[in-house]
Structures are given as structure tokens and as C-alpha cells.
Amino acid sequence: VKERILEYLAVQSRVKQMKGPILCLVGPPGVGKTSLGQSMARATNRKFVRISLGGVRDEAEIRGHRRTYIGSMPGRIVQNLSKAGARNPLIMLDEIDKMSMDFRGDPSSALLEVLDPEQNHTFNDHYLEVDLDLSEVMFVATANTLNIPGPLLDRMEVIRLPGYTEEEKLHIAERYLVPKQIKANGLKDDEIRISEGAVRDMVRYYTRESGVRNLERELAKICRKVVKDIALAGPVPLAGKRKNSKRTVHVGPKNLSKYLGVRRFDFGRAEKANEVGLVTGLAWTEVGGDLLQIEAALVPGKGQLTLTGKLGDVMQESAKAALSVVRARAQALGLDPDFHKHHDIHVHVPEGATPKDGPSAGIAMATALVSVLSKVPVRANVAMTGEITLRGRVLPIGGLKEKLLAALRGGIDTVLIPEENRKDLADLPRTLIQNLEIVPVRWFDQVLDVALERPLAPGAVPETETAVTVAPAVASEDEARPTQRH
Structure with a gap:
């Protein structure tokens, strides 16, 4: 701008x-x-x-x-x-x-x-x-x-205008929001001290947003309670009219709950342990990015695919495409080619009351299916986003910065993104790229190499499709093609 x-x-x-x-x-x-x-x-x-x-x-x-x-x-x-x-x-x-x-x-x-x-x-x-x-x-x-x-x-x-990183929120709060709320609530600069650690905890545990609107509300709540405490305490004795006789309220991480109550959000991964059939995807919403857990379960049946979690039409089609990819590659992946004859597959995306749509969870759904069929756990510190084709190709997505910010907030270490989104990394803040291991992938087999806890079977992945982790700071547009992004 x-x-x-x-x-x-x-x-x-x-x-x-x-x-x-x-x-x-x-x-x-x-x-x-x-x-x-x-x-x-x-x-x-x-x-x-x-x-x-x-x-x-x-x-x-x-x-x-x-x-x-x-x-x-x-x-x-x-x-x-x-x-x-x-x-x-x-x-x-x-x-x-x-x-x-x-x-x-x-x-x-x-x-x-x-x-x-x-x-x-x-x-x-x-x-x-x-x-x-x-x-x-x-x-x-x-x-x-x-x-x-x-x-x-x-x-x-x-x-x-993408959402703010944690460091950007800290700078905005320090330089603008805190002085604004101190003045708006009639406080003086020497009557309250809000530490950087307190603001960081507010960002992590009391707000979950792309902007700073709720952060400003929490700062205003602290200032109001400090004003109330000062009013109830009454005037301070002059003590010989010393200049430092005023009360100064210090707000830090240890006493933050006194002003804001119990923590509303957890900072870090929702799941700490690697689990079978549970994959962390990345979603984009109107208020920024968010983590999206995708669960898959195998139950006795005759090959029926059940989808729950209030999924839209595009997301349901993406799940069907993911199942077809897994069935087509079952033998190469060391899976039973006839698994669909004896089992039903249930894919669920919590929370059930929240509508979800879009194709970018394709590789996450396919990974969950492979995990539940092979009984190999998925790494909990890995998140992924990307549309999948029947050939196993990973197509580009939109809202990359918001999704990476959500991964960083969620304590994710490694993020798999489509190869064709590599060029978008050049516009991202350096702090965001430094704190995440970003792995561009072109094929679904590369996703499995990184996401699964251990390899499926010796020689299951063709040599021509071996996963290669590329330095995220280098932008390349090789083989990039115009694609409709969602």
C-alpha cells in the first residue's frame, strides 16, 4: 500500500x-x-x-x-x-x-x-x-x-492485507494499543506497566485472530480493572511528598489471569503424540487461518465412504478423489488392494457444527486414509495443505500466509505446501519462514515420505518421485502453470 x-x-x-x-x-x-x-x-x-x-x-x-x-x-x-x-x-x-x-x-x-x-x-x-x-x-x-x-x-x-504475525502484534500493542488504552481509561503512564511477556500471553492464550481487535479489548479490560483497583484503594499517602509515592500496577504473565480470567485457548499442538488416521490440515477463513484436524477410521463393511463434519460439495469431492488416489496406488504403497471389499471408511472433520469447504484438504485426507489402512501413525508436528489430483499431483492453494501463521500459532514444526506455491514464499516475512520448516511437494508420495512416522514398505515410492526438501527462501517458477486458486 x-x-x-x-x-x-x-x-x-x-x-x-x-x-x-x-x-x-x-x-x-x-x-x-x-x-x-x-x-x-x-x-x-x-x-x-x-x-x-x-x-x-x-x-x-x-x-x-x-x-x-x-x-x-x-x-x-x-x-x-x-x-x-x-x-x-x-x-x-x-x-x-x-x-x-x-x-x-x-x-x-x-x-x-x-x-x-x-x-x-x-x-x-x-x-x-x-x-x-x-x-x-x-x-x-x-x-x-x-x-x-x-x-x-x-x-x-x-x-x-494479510494477518499479523505474533511479533507484529507485539510491536503494534507496544507502540499504539497500550498508550491508546491508558489514555482512554484515564490512567497515567506511571500508574500501570504491562510487560512484553503479558502482551505475548494475551496474543497466545486470550485471543486467536488475524488482526488486533480482540487484543485491544483485552488491554482495555486490564486498564479498566486497574482504574477500579486504584479507586477502591483510596488516595496514596504523600509520604513527604515524594515523587515516587504513586502506586504502579505491574501486569505480567504471572498475574495476568487476575485481570483476564482463565486462559481461553491453548498455544501449541492440539495433539502431542503421533496417531494413526489423524492428520493436521490448514484452513483459511474470513478471520484468518486455522488448524483443521482430519480423522479417518476403518470399520467393517463393503467399501462405503462416509463423510461427516458439515463438509461442502467441493470438500466431499476432494475426499472421493483422495480415496481413488489411495486405491489406485494401494499395491505400490504396500496396502491391500481389496481393502474396500471388506471395510467401510469414515472421514470426519471436527468441529461438526462448523461448515467447511474447498479442495485444499485433499492431500491431508489422502494421508489420513493411507495411515489408517497401513496402521502407520502420522507425525503430530506436521501440517499440510494442497489439492490432490487422481494422478497424485499436488495443486496450488490460496491463503498461504494465513495458513502458515495458523501453523506457527499451533506449534507446528513442518508444513507441506504445493510446489507451485513456492513463489509465494518470497512475499512472506522472514521471521515466519525461519520459524517453520516449509517443504514444497509436487507429488503425493513426497507427502507420505515426510508425514508418516516410518516408511510404508521398501521400494514403495518410485525413485523419480523421491521427496526433496528445498530451501524455502529461494523462489522458483519452474513448471508453474496458471491454476484457479481457492
């Missing part, structure tokens, strides 16, 4: 009149999209105007009402331009992915004219019935996901 603003300012210094850029900041809640918009307005010396589009379903909210209607008004664009008192403000279209439509029209279609640089110099509001020039306005939209109509998305320059 900083580079894009610098580019804009550099071009503006050479061109007398240029069209304002139209940006879309996409990221999970709490990563600072709205705050970033305010900072961009200050950096470009523009008035800041925020328009919340969450729940808007009337086209007239954008274009305005015809003057023949009772109570008609101009649209939000014109109203906010009037409030700003300038032709070139920065207008933030907040939560642009939360718009909907009904019988009154589609507001996303009305925004097409607003966000098109070739058309917005003659924007026509129904109430004013006069062409309005919006070409100098800088539009910045925010969204949690890219669930935006294609024509509207095509008019915006998408900039992704």
Missing part, C-alpha cells in the same frame, strides 16, 4: 491533472483497513469521507432519489462530497462486499459508474440531475473477502 501511494504522489508531482486511483483493500477483520484509509488521506492531503455500505440494498442510496418522491434526497456520494467541501476527497467505501440487492435495485451496479475512471467524470445523481465530475476523487474500498460482483471487482486495484 505504501508503495502504491508513493507511486501516486510521484506521478501527481509531474502531471497537473490526474485521475484518482481506485483501490480495494482486502483482508480479515482488525488488520487496520479503515485506519489505513485515514492514513492515506493524511499522506495525500485530502479530506477523509467514510461511507458504510454494509447492508445497503437500495440503488437510490448511491444515485439518489428522483425529486418527485416524498422525502427524496441526493445519494450518499453527493451528500458526502457536500460535507467534505472539496472536489478531491478520499472516499472510503467500507465493507463493499456486504452489499445486497432487492426489488429496489442493485447498489453494486450503481457503483459501476462511480468506480469507472472512464465514466465517473459525468456521474449523474437522480436528485440533482446534473453531471458531477468524480475523476479527482480517490476511492478506497474495503472488504473481508473478494465476494464482489465481477464487473465491479474489475474496476478496482486489489491490495491484499
Whole structure:
């Protein structure tokens, strides 16, 4: 984002009149999209105007009402331009992915004219019935996901804001959140001390998020309780009017539970021991990455595949593809080729009430099936993500940084990613890569080499498909092909 603003300012210094850029900041809640918009307005010396589009379903909210209607008004664009008192403000279209439509029209279609640089110099509001020039306005939209109509998305320059690492959260808390909450709750700097260890424990055991919104709430709770304790304790004796006579409350890891209660989350792996049929996958959600446990069980039957855990259609098809891969390679893997004639297979993905979908758990499901059929445990410190084909090829996935952050939070040591995602490692923070062993894989046999506690059978894996651990810092685009990412 900083580079894009610098580019804009550099071009503006050479061109007398240029069209304002139209940006879309996409990221999970709490990563600072709205705050970033305010900072961009200050950096470009523009008035800041925020328009919340969450729940808007009337086209007239954008274009305005015809003057023949009772109570008609101009649209939000014109109203906010009037409030700003300038032709070139920065207008933030907040939560642009939360718009909907009904019988009154589609507001996303009305925004097409607003966000098109070739058309917005003659924007026509129904109430004013006069062409309005919006070409100098800088539009910045925010969204949690890219669930935006294609024509509207095509008019915006998408900039992704991933979640924060633990170290980034610590710096944000130290430099911004703690001073902000101390001031907001009427405390003085010498009345409270929150140690770095306490903030780190808050990040690990009391919040599980990509942003820092819940972290700020926990800091506010501590400050409120400290204010209450100081008020109940009464005034401090002056003791000869010494300057250090004030009480200072020290909050550290040892007394953190006094202010925040018992720990809400565990930091580290959910399972400590290697188990048969249990694989740790990686999932991406609107609020960041998360660990996804996949369980497989073998029961007497006639080859039926049972899937539970509220799985979507794509994930169910991914499980069926994983089973076909295992059946096709059963003999090479040292498994009974006729296992499906005497056993049913049950695949479960907890928690059962949470909807799940997407193809990126393909290799995890296939690994769980191989483990339960061979009785070889899967390493608990290994997590994996990747789509699988019937040939055993591992296809690329999306949301890599969020998934790796989830693995780091979960105490995972080794992460298997698709080979074609290797190029994405160049954009990741160095601390993230240094704390994880990232193994790019191209074939399913390479996954088994790393994930299983011991080899299945001598010579089971062809020599041409031997797993190779490649240094994650080197980005290579060999044999990369354009693929639809999920």
C-alpha cells in the first residue's frame, strides 16, 4: 500500500491533472483497513469521507432519489462530497462486499459508474440531475473477502492485507494499543506497566485472530480493572511528598489471569503424540487461518465412504478423489488392494457444527486414509495443505500466509505446501519462514515420505518421485502453470 501511494504522489508531482486511483483493500477483520484509509488521506492531503455500505440494498442510496418522491434526497456520494467541501476527497467505501440487492435495485451496479475512471467524470445523481465530475476523487474500498460482483471487482486495484504475525502484534500493542488504552481509561503512564511477556500471553492464550481487535479489548479490560483497583484503594499517602509515592500496577504473565480470567485457548499442538488416521490440515477463513484436524477410521463393511463434519460439495469431492488416489496406488504403497471389499471408511472433520469447504484438504485426507489402512501413525508436528489430483499431483492453494501463521500459532514444526506455491514464499516475512520448516511437494508420495512416522514398505515410492526438501527462501517458477486458486 505504501508503495502504491508513493507511486501516486510521484506521478501527481509531474502531471497537473490526474485521475484518482481506485483501490480495494482486502483482508480479515482488525488488520487496520479503515485506519489505513485515514492514513492515506493524511499522506495525500485530502479530506477523509467514510461511507458504510454494509447492508445497503437500495440503488437510490448511491444515485439518489428522483425529486418527485416524498422525502427524496441526493445519494450518499453527493451528500458526502457536500460535507467534505472539496472536489478531491478520499472516499472510503467500507465493507463493499456486504452489499445486497432487492426489488429496489442493485447498489453494486450503481457503483459501476462511480468506480469507472472512464465514466465517473459525468456521474449523474437522480436528485440533482446534473453531471458531477468524480475523476479527482480517490476511492478506497474495503472488504473481508473478494465476494464482489465481477464487473465491479474489475474496476478496482486489489491490495491484499494479510494477518499479523505474533511479533507484529507485539510491536503494534507496544507502540499504539497500550498508550491508546491508558489514555482512554484515564490512567497515567506511571500508574500501570504491562510487560512484553503479558502482551505475548494475551496474543497466545486470550485471543486467536488475524488482526488486533480482540487484543485491544483485552488491554482495555486490564486498564479498566486497574482504574477500579486504584479507586477502591483510596488516595496514596504523600509520604513527604515524594515523587515516587504513586502506586504502579505491574501486569505480567504471572498475574495476568487476575485481570483476564482463565486462559481461553491453548498455544501449541492440539495433539502431542503421533496417531494413526489423524492428520493436521490448514484452513483459511474470513478471520484468518486455522488448524483443521482430519480423522479417518476403518470399520467393517463393503467399501462405503462416509463423510461427516458439515463438509461442502467441493470438500466431499476432494475426499472421493483422495480415496481413488489411495486405491489406485494401494499395491505400490504396500496396502491391500481389496481393502474396500471388506471395510467401510469414515472421514470426519471436527468441529461438526462448523461448515467447511474447498479442495485444499485433499492431500491431508489422502494421508489420513493411507495411515489408517497401513496402521502407520502420522507425525503430530506436521501440517499440510494442497489439492490432490487422481494422478497424485499436488495443486496450488490460496491463503498461504494465513495458513502458515495458523501453523506457527499451533506449534507446528513442518508444513507441506504445493510446489507451485513456492513463489509465494518470497512475499512472506522472514521471521515466519525461519520459524517453520516449509517443504514444497509436487507429488503425493513426497507427502507420505515426510508425514508418516516410518516408511510404508521398501521400494514403495518410485525413485523419480523421491521427496526433496528445498530451501524455502529461494523462489522458483519452474513448471508453474496458471491454476484457479481457492
